[in-house]
Amino acid sequence: MLLSNADWQAVGISLQLAGLSTALLLLIGLPLAIWRVRRETPLRRVLDAVLALPLVLPPTVLGFYLLVLFAPQTLLGSSWQWLSGQPLAFSFSGLVLGSVIYSLPFVVQPLTVALREIPVNLLESAASLGANRWQRLWRITLPLLRRGLLVAATLGFAHTLGEFGVVLMLGGSIPGETQVVSIALFQHVEASRYAQAHQLAALMLGLSFFLLLLVYGLGAQRRPATAPRD
Amino acid sequence: MRFLLTTALLSLTLHTQAAEPLRIAVAANLLPVMERITHDYQQHGGQPVQLAGGSSGAFFEQIRRGAPFDLFFSADAERPQQLVATGIGQGAHSYACGRLALWTPRHRPDLNALPAGKLAIAQPDTAPYGKAALQALERSGQLQAVQPRLVYAQDIGQAYQFVSSGNAPAGLVALSQLRASQIPAGQYAALADTLYRPLLQKRILLATGTRAALAEDFLQFFEAQQSTLKNAGYILPGEPGCAAE
Numbered sequence: 001m002l003l004s005n006a007d008w009q010a011v012g013i014s015l016q017l018a019g020l021s022t023a024l025l026l027l028i029g030l031p032l033a034i035w036r037v038r039r040e041t042p043l044r045r046v047l048d049a050v051l052a053l054p055l056v057l058p059p060t061v062l063g064f065y066l067l068v069l070f071a072p073q074t075l076l077g078s079s080w081q082w083l084s085g086q087p088l089a090f091s092f093s094g095l096v097l098g099s100v101i102y103s104l105p106f107v108v109q110p111l112t113v114a115l116r117e118i119p120v121n122l123l124e125s126a127a128s129l130g131a132n133r134w135q136r137l138w139r140i141t142l143p144l145l146r147r148g149l150l151v152a153a154t155l156g157f158a159h160t161l162g163e164f165g166v167v168l169m170l171g172g173s174i175p176g177e178t179q180v181v182s183i184a185l186f187q188h189v190e191a192s193r194y195a196q197a198h199q200l201a202a203l204m205l206g207l208s209f210f211l212l213l214l215v216y217g218l219g220a221q222r223r224p225a226t227a228p229r230d
Numbered sequence: 231m232r233f234l235l236t237t238a239l240l241s242l243t244l245h246t247q248a249a250e251p252l253r254i255a256v257a258a259n260l261l262p263v264m265e266r267i268t269h270d271y272q273q274h275g276g277q278p279v280q281l282a283g284g285s286s287g288a289f290f291e292q293i294r295r296g297a298p299f300d301l302f303f304s305a306d307a308e309r310p311q312q313l314v315a316t317g318i319g320q321g322a323h324s325y326a327c328g329r330l331a332l333w334t335p336r337h338r339p340d341l342n343a344l345p346a347g348k349l350a351i352a353q354p355d356t357a358p359y360g361k362a363a364l365q366a367l368e369r370s371g372q373l374q375a376v377q378p379r380l381v382y383a384q385d386i387g388q389a390y391q392f393v394s395s396g397n398a399p400a401g402l403v404a405l406s407q408l409r410a411s412q413i414p415a416g417q418y419a420a421l422a423d424t425l426y427r428p429l430l431q432k433r434i435l436l437a438t439g440t441r442a443a444l445a446e447d448f449l450q451f452f453e454a455q456q457s458t459l460k461n462a463g464y465i466l467p468g469e470p471g472c473a474a475e
Contacts, residue, residue, distance in 0.1 A: 189291060
């Protein structure tokens with residue numbers, strides 16, 4: 001592989017963006033998924049619809065709204081500028097925020113499915129034995145959720161890695177800051193640099209395939225692991 | 231029966247061919263002006279026109295792979311010429327020279343005293359206006375100071391939008407965009423034409439067969455719109471600062 005320094009930089013940005021977004025997504029996605037599974041309120045339907053929006057919306061719609069929202073004239077934009085001294089648009093932080101929204105359904109959905117598979121009576125008996133909410137979370141839910149978490153993390157990571165439209169709308173393609181692989185590839189193609197485009201594309205194809213292989217591998221292993229409980 | 235079927239099919243294909251609007255690929259800088267011209271064209275009884283706006287680099291790639299455009303108005307001269315050289319399209323012809331402007335909505339426009347924060351330019355690799363912007367920054371001696379603050383838009387349309395949305399306090403955009411959007415004159419200044427190589431813009435005819443005549447009809451109307459182009463901030467070929475070919 002003869003990637004140029006700029007291309008490696010783009011690969012680095014993509015991996016950092018996907019890694020950081022995935023960590024944040026798990027922190028946000030887990031409470032959301034638990035709330036979705038445990039509470040049956042009319043509000044949940046609304047939340048379900050909102051959570052699924054990034055699946056349906058064209059990424060450009062999301063990118064456009066975020067760009068409007070990030071402007072220094074808005075509350076979010078101005079408070080961010082006051083806190084960090086730089087605007088949210090065209091910054092790595094802005095991309096992380098965009099990615100978290102964009103990939104949220106890909107994390108919440110598998111977590112919800114995995115949580116539904118945890119037998120309620122297990123949690124109930126733990127409660128009757130005196131385990132409080134946090135003990136139940138640490139000792140029962142999280143250990144049983146390990147594979148679900150891994151699947152959610154991998155999907156969130158992979159989906160963020162494949163992000164294009166949102167970044168195109170609000171990234172500004174700054175090398176070393178907001179120029180991710182998909183954008184670098186797009187520019188190679190537009191500038192007729194096919195050799196570089198091919199290399200980046202092949203790298204992404206390989207990486208995505210590997211990640212999906214991981215997801216399906218994890219999914220296949222789940223069955224024997226849950227069998228003894230039944 | 232066979233005769234009926236054949237005529238039905240034939241009329242169907244003829245019908246779709248006639249109803250297909252003229253498809254024009256337009257470099258982003260020209261899009262606002264082109265929208266007005268095509269509107270006038272239809273007022274004068276012209277056939278329906280479909281405009282697609284984007285960066286010249288992107289259109290170049292699409293057209294050389296057979297994108298179904300009838301006309302291509304590029305933001306440069308090289309790409310249309312290159313297409314013609316590879317046997318795609320014909321009649322590369324200069325229609326205008328574009329001008330760059332510095333747009334600073336909240337400051338007095340001065341290239342040597344740019345406001346703090348980002349400066350939006352179009353991607354120099356793919357958008358001729360971006361290449362010219364980089365050249366102007368270099369020639370004015372600002373490039374080194376401003377380089378870390380540059381944000382790159384996919385085309386000059388996005389550069390405009392980065393500034394208009396308030397995310398970038400300054401941008402190097404096309405004068406035509408500012409004029410078309412009726413931006414107050416105090417917010418922008420056209421750059422001295424010594425700062426960048428003239429943005430000679432060419433167009434080519436891509437349509438073949440029966441559609442070529444439709445495209446020619448539009449071109450004839452377009453040629454008569456010189457005052458519109460001039461008012462929009464373009465220099466016409468043959469005028470000072472814009473070589474005819």
